[in-house]
Amino acid sequence: MHLLRSPWKIGLGLVLPLIIYMVFGIIPIFISFYYSFMAWDGFSAMNFVGIENYVTAFQDSTFWLSLRNNILVVLASVLGQIPIGLGLALLLNRKIKGAKFFRTIGFLPVVISTVVISITWRMIYNSEQGLLNNLLETTGLGFLQQNWLGDPDSAIFAILITIVWQFVGLYFIIFLSALQTIPKELLEAAELDGAGEWHKIVHITLPSIRNVILVAIVLCISGSLKTFDLIYVMTQGGPAHSTEVMATYMYSETFEGLSYGYGSALSILILVFSLILILITTKVMGVKRA
């Protein structure tokens, strides 16, 4: 209470985080913006090339492919993680045997390091020794076998499944805790009025946690735009760029291809694209400013 009476103290406390945030978060964006007009290999003198890097990016089929893949990741996350997470939460928000066990299992992938997940799934998907193909073989479904990560048509979808699997648990836990805040009286009253399970879910449960769902969707979109580590470890964007997302493409152009200027232009495009997407989502979902 003392603190609240002297706002300048709060301000003082915020100075340090603000400086850190400026130095590591905001200023680099402007530096990148500056680099994006340069041709630069990282060591030699920079050459100003105007908007050439942006023109190149728009003509670069790999860039568009990585953008498409990024959109796929966003869609798979929003349409996969959220409904599955919600479904699981509804299922386990009651007294069932082993509910705790299932909760733990569901949340487990979230706490496992992404690198471990990537390597494990890479083994599962391996076309010759992998678990998945062997399982298909032994269950007589051999005709469904694929070279999951080696075939450019299936590779990105194999990765999407892994991404959904990895984060379902997170939304499941968020929804579960939201569900537990719904007053029992409401549900009991509905039951007295003769509402079935389905009616209760649609008319009481979901509207009560509407805001939590919206927040989860925003989290989900911004999380998927940052996708990098999982793909980097699983396929490095390959084979032949087929699983490249914008962040991995930016990384390989900048740090492996030593095109710091072009890489900076790509990172600015990522920023622009993310802002547009966030803007659209907030508009569509009508998230209001507090």
Next chain:
Amino acid sequence: MGRTWKKPVAASLAGVLALGGLAACGNDSGSGGDDDVVTLSYWKSADTGRPDFEAFMEVVNKFNDEHEDIQLDVNTTPNDDYRTRLNTRAAGGDLPDVFQVWPGAELRPLVEAGAVEPIDDIEDYWLDSGLLEEGSFDEFTIEDNTYAVPVNSNPTHFIYYNKDMLSKAGYDSFPEDYEGFLQLIKDLKEEDVTPISLGNSGGWVLQSVYISTIADRFTGPDFLEGVENGDRKFTDPEFIQGLEVIEELNNMEAFNNDLNTIDSIQMIDQFLQEESAMVMDGNWAATEIIENKQEDQDIGITTIPLGDRNSISNTMGSASAINSDISDEKKEAAKEFLKWLYNEELFKELQSVGRIVPTNVENPNDELDPLINEMMEITQEAENAPVYDATLTPSLNDELENQLQALTLGETTPEEIGEALQDEVE
């Protein structure tokens, strides 16, 4: 294990102290007393567990025991990430004092940015003692200055083959011409054996091990230089022919079908587990094969029988260079370190685990594995061809590696690759 964390901790402590020192005295670069110990940071790429890397590090680590006035602070990074890390630090103007470099296209931008110290003044040390020849420094010489000392030559193409598996398919010796090689692949397939293991998930195997030698058999060794000064093009039929060899091998399913998802270590594992009869890899694979093969496995070595010339893509390796932006005192210490390190013991150690060194050190032949002896003979008889990634710019090399992956997926054709690369050049 206990030792591994101490170094980083010591290094960061040293860093903190150095910062403190700087803040305190401003113009003096942190040396409290006059006869203080000079600390040198040294970066090396790591192939942990590989006998040649372990041998190299063993010699490096001896340095501190023998030098009281120079303290070496060694920092290793896994091979695949090393160049990225080094280049990123270089871009930040923050290179270590001494660091491993690769020749040609990797070294050039660092030199042009003025980040590397010439070592012409100590070159004679190796020439006079006969440890290295003038030619050993060629790839590290840019515009008349020499910048690094190499310790081994690094042929990037051999075929290792399992003699028993070949003889089961009816071959007592390796085919002598390309037609015979293709027939061997067909016969192995009949036996239900994967002919060649390939692990190209990192993209570099098809580039460094395959195309560098295969294309050279058609184009000749001056091709890449010709492309650089505009005399020749990636669309030339000779280069396309080289790509067609890879397309042909891929089309006849000479490779394991997970070639794009496994890496170069897994491809050697497949070969050693006899899931395949051959594997193409550089000389570095020999050490791994000797170390890990089953006792009764009889492994042969050769190069691809293709074209009239017997060339092997080759480059110099494990070279170290000095940062140009350090104090004279440190430069002196760094030169002393290079002289001490690149010496008979290191050459001997590396040769004994199967690396090819560009000098005649006395390692009695019967102490070497026959595979190594054979590899050295093959290398001596072969013409040298340039390795693509040691010659092309990183972005062009990146493009080539991705295009080669696309070729194995049937997404592009040799002609289209030629055009895409030529576009990138222009």
